[in-house]
Amino acid sequence: MTTAERIDTDPGTEPGTTLPALGLPATRAAGCPFDPAPGVERALREEPVTRATLWDGSSCWLVTRHQDVRQVLGDPRFSADATRPGFPFFTAGGREVIGTDPTFLRMDDPGHARLRRMLTADFMVKKMEAMRPEVQRLTDELLDRMTEGRGAADLVAEFALPLPSLVICLLLGVPYEDHEFFQRHSGILLSLRSTREEVRAAQDELIGYLVRLADAKRDRPDDAIISRLVARGDLTSAEIAAMGRLLLIAGHETTANMTALSTLVLLRNPDQLARLREDPSLIKGAVEELLRYLTIVHNGLPRVATEDVRVGDVTVRAGEGVVCTLNTANRDEDAFPGGGGLDVGRDARRHVAFGFGIHQCLGQPLARVELQIALETLLRRLPGLRLDIPFEDVPFRHDMGIYGVHALPIAW
């Protein structure tokens, strides 16, 4: 097909597609807060590679199947470089900060590998496994404080958020006393409702803070990550601050939301909760299943094609954007039979909740240790754990790039 013919095509449909273009981010159905949006589930069932429309009216491809998501995210012809034309953004704010935010999350190799490999040793499995006693100690201290003389609390504010925040501060060498500051600003960066100006201001505040912190480490070095990045001598302050910002946000928002949302979904599935309480050895597999079932990176991962590539039944052209919906891939019946249900005994290790390809989550060994300890300890120590508000009133994070709950009032 020639370029002229392609331009003449109705913008709402593309060769090989019949469904109307789906608006992104897609909206979940009322009363189904754990399930992907009906629009993306329909695409998975009826037209697994389909067209979608973004906030600015631009369009991109939506890739929904497990097999296709793995193909796209594992193929270097799909670029993660957000400065390339055609790269799909979910919000105006996301596009606003990209030029000033050179993190390896939005780079291709070899630049990506150069920066990522400065950090891979810090998050490797044996190092994170060695942190278990420390994570357990912090978990117990937070639960001691939360339960002392009381029978109810907000699990997010008092446990799910502080635990990973404390741990990532420790690893990075960021003072935990500053957590209100960086949590407020990362909240603005992750909100789908923030304006361009708000995102720009929050980004500048956070980067400025991390540049000052990095400079302070030059005079007073320590053993933590930011100080060691400074000591290398081959990174600019902007590069260090961008890496710090990425790790700080990724390190606390994700685990915090997984912890709270996992607790809630287990309370809503009492049979699964009972199985896990009866046999705590299920915890490792249960965490993989919860990662699969909940897939908190709920809007998917953006890429842009650098060559024409066949995906499923369509040809994605060079320069076209692609969004891989991880939540549909993780519910794909071909990969996870009966995947619409939560089964803590399932072998869910092939889930793509951490993404796939060379950009797959660097911190996953840490996330696993934190989630396994947090959930096992919470269920063990609070046998009477229950939701303290009607389920209908739980404030889900429909408005955020990382899904979860804004608060989770519980009683025990």
Next chain:
Amino acid sequence: MRVLIDQDKCCGAGSCVLSAPDVFDQRDEDGIVVLLNAEPPAALHEAVEEAAAICPAAAITVEQTERV
């Protein structure tokens, strides 16, 4: 079974170490995969296949060798 790794491709996600800790480890200095046993015993074959399947960077290849 013969296991091959490509350290240039490895992105240090560590999922192979979780699947088959007797066969894969991560290098202390940079977290990149190291092979502990290129010809693992049959009892580990399933775990190694799983490690290869979930490796996000396609850095693990498994060759089936003929049984003698």
